[in-house]
Amino acid sequence: MALSQEALLDLYRMLVRIRTFEERVGEMYYEEKLPAFDIAAGPIPGEMHLYSGQEAVAAGVCAHLRPDDPVTSTHRPHGHLIAKGVDLKKIMAEIFGKKTGLCQGKGGHMHLFDPDLHFGCGGIIGGGIPHAVGAALAIKKRGQDRVAVSFFGDGAANIGAFHESVNLAALWKLPVVFVVEDNLYAISVPKAASTAVRSNAERGAAYGIPGVQVDGQDAVAVYEAAKEAVDRARRGEGPSLIEGLCYRYRGHFEGDAEGYLKEGEKASWKEKDPITILGNQLKEQGWLTDSDAEAIQAEMTSLVGEAETFARESAYPAPEEALEHVFA
Amino acid sequence: MADRLLTTSKAIAEAIAQEMERDENVFVMGEDIGAYGGIFGATEGLLTKFGPERVMDTPISEMGFIGTAVGAATEGMRPIAELMFIDFMGAGMDQIYNQMAKIHYMSGGNTKVPMVLMTAIGGSYSDAAQHSQCLYGLFAHTPGIKVVIPSSPYDAKGLMTQAIRDDSPVMFFFHKGGQGLGWMTPNPRATGHVPEEPYTIPFGQADIKREGSDLTILTVSLMVHRSLDAAEKLAEEGINAEVVDLRTLVPLDRETIVNSVKKTHRVLIVDEDYKSYGMSGELVAIVAEDALDYLDAPPKRLAVPDVPIPYSRPMEQYISPNADKIAAAARELVAG
Secondary structure, eight states, rough: OOOHHHHHHHHHHHHHHHHHHHHHHHHHTTTTTTTTTOOTTTSOOSSOOTTOHHHHHHHHHTTEEEEEEEOOSSSSHHHHHHHHHHHHHHHHHTTTTTSSSTTTSSSSGEEEOTTTEEEEEEESTTTHHHHHHHHHHHHTTTTTOOEEEEEEETTGGHHHHHHHHHHHHHHHHHOEEEEEOOOOOTEEEEEGGTTSSSSSSGGGHHTTTEEEEEEOHHHHHHHHHHHHHHHHHHHHHOOOEEEEEEOOOOOOTTTTTTTTSSSSSHHHHHHHHHHHHHHHHHHTTTTOHHHEEEEEEHHHHHHHHHHHHHHHHSSOOGGGGGGGGGGO | OOOOOOHHHHHHHHHHHHHHOTTTTTEETTTTOOOOOOTTTTTHHHHHHHTTTTTEOOOOOOOHHHHHHHHHHHTTOEEEEEEEEGGGGGGGGHIIIITTTTHHHHHSSOOOOOOEEEEEOOOOOOOOOTSSOOOOHHHTTTTEEEOOOOSHHHHHHHHHHHHHHSOOOEEOOOOOOGOOOTSSOOGGGGGOOOOOOOOOOOOOOOOEEOOOOEEEEOOOOHHHHHHHHHHHHHHHOOOOEEEEEEEEESOOOOHHHHHHHHHHHEEEEEEEESSEEEEEHHHHHHHHHHHGGSSOOEEEEEEOOOOOOOSSSSHHHHSSSSHHHHHHHHHHHHHO
């Protein structure tokens, strides 16, 4: 499949947008926390799980999604949020715990919900997978051609909720795409030590659905696999499983000493950087020059900068707001 | 309008059917809720009326189907999921406790979860430790869940209708011994007058099932029946017990509780859930906070002791509150 220049450039811009956002959050996270790391200190307190390195998966899948296609995500949600089109300012303000955040500061970095774009995420492994099934059930009941997508990791593929969800989706032939982001580790435990099968793509067969493995560093490869899965679902032919092999550059969480990594592993994955790979594909076609790339980077740096300014300048919620929103 | 008698299970099924007629977003899912009509009769007749698209039997996948209900609710549907026995909550607990209960709050109110999770509770028919629990205390303790516990057919229909229309997650606990099932020990209080037209009962409104002046009995579910039986006996002895059916633990009708205690000066809490760290302790705290000066005696609790529920009948009866024990506790309270 040959992607158009426009489609490739859109993908490229999305990769850069996500990377720029994540790297900037990664810098700001350490403000006021050092020298002796205090997780509770600074403008972005708490845990932080950044997506740097995995951008091709979010971008390649979400390129096919409409605003009303539901997406569920995880404790590492920023890439999916951005690829879905959620407002960077609102994401950033929520990460900063401000009143202007997506969830008025109630959710923070791991619990972001945008009902206009049908986006939800949470910090319980496998917690969002059944929600995508439920969204797909609603879609099917209404006779719509929308598609639900659930993003989760190689670790989540072993939890009961995953297996129950895939079985339900297959049984009821629901329009959902399950995307396993295999970044080799569930915190410190490598996939080889947690998963009885070599590839989670094989698990599709256990439930009678297509399962494909793709190079998760190659945005075009992800794009192509996702197109097939999303189109299949829209046609009413049921769910699919995509396994994207990718890598996280910054550990499980910010502050992760990563003592469990193999020597040289990260360096070798960085040589397959998604932005470099797609950039080279574009340059080969004559669709991107170095100065184009710089301009795109500058644009994203500026966008992220605006989001940062908005977040910093926004007010915190009133403390008593903690008591609101328990019930609708 | 004919004055009809319905069992609690039929009243629940009628409430669901009427709401399904009124609102196409309402649907039901759970194990054996289709052709079987629900193990405890809560969905009887619905499959015939509405078909398998809206009355969905699920695989044994509590985490999966409760989470599916959550997801469908966030997309604007109004699912009713049945958890066959409350004792099976563990199989889907994350979706109940961390997802259904918390999504509205975590989203800052931008995402609603308008679902009902209905479930069967209670023992006294020898179903042992994993099939006899009540556990409403656990869920009342979880912010974000409304906890509804009807004791009569009339209350069951009104509260179920309200639950379906509520935009927040509601857990609806019906007692197996109170459903009026032909295969359970006969229970005259499981059948009652139920209006045919749809109606709602607001949450947070307790119902004084029997007025009295000598003591207040605070209770829910099947223990309402046993308390009423005890009250009849006590009345013959000149002791008039006020039986307050709380109906909903979240939201709770603190005002009725406090007003009753201020009137009678003595309170007995009858709770079929485990004694410690639950409903009975919460009610004692409320009475102590808001009506301490009105008490002529310390609050008294009659609850299931902190033991798993045993199988053998003499043991199960030993740990279960019944009318005789309620009456004995009331006599002690009034005498002391």
